[in-house]
Amino acid sequence: MKFMNIRLLLLLCGLILTSCHGAKYHYKQGNKFAEAHMLKPAVTEYKKALDKKPEKVNFLIAMEHRGSALLEELYTNYRFADGNDSLSVYKFLEAAKWTTYLKKYISVDRYEGFYEVDYQQQLSSYINAVYKRSKLLIRSRSFDKAQIRLIELETLKPGFRDVKELLTFSEVEPIY
Structure with missing residues (x-):
């Protein structure tokens, strides 16, 4: 029994040591x-x-x-x-x-x-385009597509215009 415990302990130590990866x-x-x-x-x-x-x-x-x-x-x-x-x-x-x-x-x-100035200009342009597109999708009653774009807007620029309200509207309106 003692021999079995020692073998098991050695096997366990071997497994632990082989699974560790060093810096090299x-x-x-x-x-x-x-x-x-x-x-x-x-x-x-x-x-x-x-x-x-x-x-x-x-x-x-x-x-x-x-x-x-x-x-x-x-x-x-x-x-x-x-x-x-x-x-x-x-x-x-x-x-x-x-x-x-x-x-x-x-x-x-x-x-x-x-690159920050260029990025801010591109971000502004992109966000405005997505915002307009989401409003058109809401008007055409494509709430699920609008919701995807509004979530993207909220991720890219939190607090942008009335995105939170439009997002809530796109979630609630299909229920009614």
């Missing part, structure tokens, strides 16, 4: 993703490695290199979406999310504020 594992995974030009997973793996061992210089260099490449790609995609306000807005939001994500690990000063 995440760094190597990040390198594999980077070689495959998959920057988002690579940066995520480098972040995991840096969270475990923040003093490792090669982890920091990899994060700086791949993180900057990722932000360049995201902001370039945003610039190429210029002219399509809906696509531009969502591309910018994705780039801003990754900028915030990487701020702790790399310098993001050159991205912050640089």
Whole structure:
């Protein structure tokens, strides 16, 4: 019985130790993703490695290199979406999310504020277009479609005009 307990304990310890991934594992995974030009997973793996061992210089260099490449790609995609306000807005939001994500690990000063004016213009244009479209949908009694657009508006810019009232109206009106 004692021998069985020791075997079970050793098996359990082996399973626990093999399921733990160290910083070097995440760094190597990040390198594999980077070689495959998959920057988002690579940066995520480098972040995991840096969270475990923040003093490792090669982890920091990899994060700086791949993180900057990722932000360049995201902001370039945003610039190429210029002219399509809906696509531009969502591309910018994705780039801003990754900028915030990487701020702790790399310098993001050159991205912050640089695209903000263009984004605000595109956001304003897009929100006004969606607002007009939702009002038309409500007038044509397409409440479910209007509700989807109004929820999107409330997410993008909380407190915009009378979106909350229209949202309530689009929920309540079909009942009556």
